[in-house]
Amino acid sequence: MARWKALPDDLDPQIGEFTGQLRRLVDQGGLSVAALADRTGYSKTSWERYLNGRLLAPRGAIAALAEVTGTSPVHLATMWELAERAWIRAETRQDRTMEQIRIAQARAEPGDFGGARAEAEAAGVTRSVPAGTATDAAPEVDARRSSAIAESHEGKRRLLLFVAGAAAVLVVIGTVFLLTGRNGGAGAARAANAPSPSATRAADPPPGVKCVGAGCAGKDAEAMGCSGDGLVTTARTATVGAATLEVRYSRTCGAAWGRITGAAQGDQVRITAGRAAQRGAITVAGDTIAYTPMVAVTGAGEAEACVTLAAGRTGCTE
Helix, strand or coil: CCCCCCCCCCCCHHHHHHHHHHHHHHHHCCCCHHHHHHHHCCCHHHHHHHHCCCCCCCHHHHHHHHHHHCCCHHHHHHHHHHHHHHHHHHHHHHHHHHHHHHHHHHHHCCCCCCHHHHHHHHHHHHHCCCCCCCHHHHHHHHHHHHHHHHHHHHHHHHHHHHHHHHHHHHHHHHHHHHHHHHCCCHHHHHHHHCCCHHHHHHCCCCCCCCCCHHHHCCCCCCCCCCCCCCCCEEEEEEEECCEEEEEEEECCCCEEEEEEECCCCCCEEEEEECCEEEEEECCCCCCCCEECCCEECCCHHHCEEEEECCCCCEEECC
16 A cells, blocks of 8 residues: 555646655655654654645745755755745635635525515516406415515615614714713723723633733643644744744744754754743753743734854844
């Protein structure tokens, strides 16, 4: 049985070529997916998605793969950039298709108000009774016409109720505005102190996420569920000597942490956000990956990672 599943038929050729290259590197290195996850710091589930064309591997994962397989990262990075552009184009096409489907469905749905439809039905009833039809059909025609007219009136009644409701809302808004203005801006102050939508979302994190914001400070990202699939991105990266330095960011957790890959014993990594700072280091010979605990941030741009190599060289993310 073949080791790899067939790639999706609709996969962009550029992405397919890149995915095939990743598979070849894994095969040449004699690596299982579990071993690949252990040596790169990316989960087994993530690598299965990357290698089956269901998710584009992030740049950090590609750098880690090049490191563990002894591959030049330059060519692989070029292929990744081409695949990333193809992936973005595919997502854009999919978004446009879904939007067209939604528009078509909206146009196909009947309107909320029955006026135009009732008029059409009434007109159809009139045409369906040709001249000379027996008079005993007239009551049925009259009944259908009366029903159509009633439906038209109901539609107009709904429209009037809608307009009246909208006017009432505008009156309430205007009253609130006047009251808050006369109250020295107290209403504005209360609004400023109200929790933002993002804070509300953060208070109800998805299953498996155990901390948010300040509650994540000083804690391990993996243990707190902040490094799961779809929850973390590489916000910034830099190469210092043989080590790859990254700022890892989780919008869901409102936190960031530093990571170094391809490093050696004695290499140290630090993450800072304002006055907050956390450090990590490789203390065991043979280890190549180290993380810092998390710092709380409101955006990826707040955090900076720096590395100090055992050889004395230093560097930071841009």
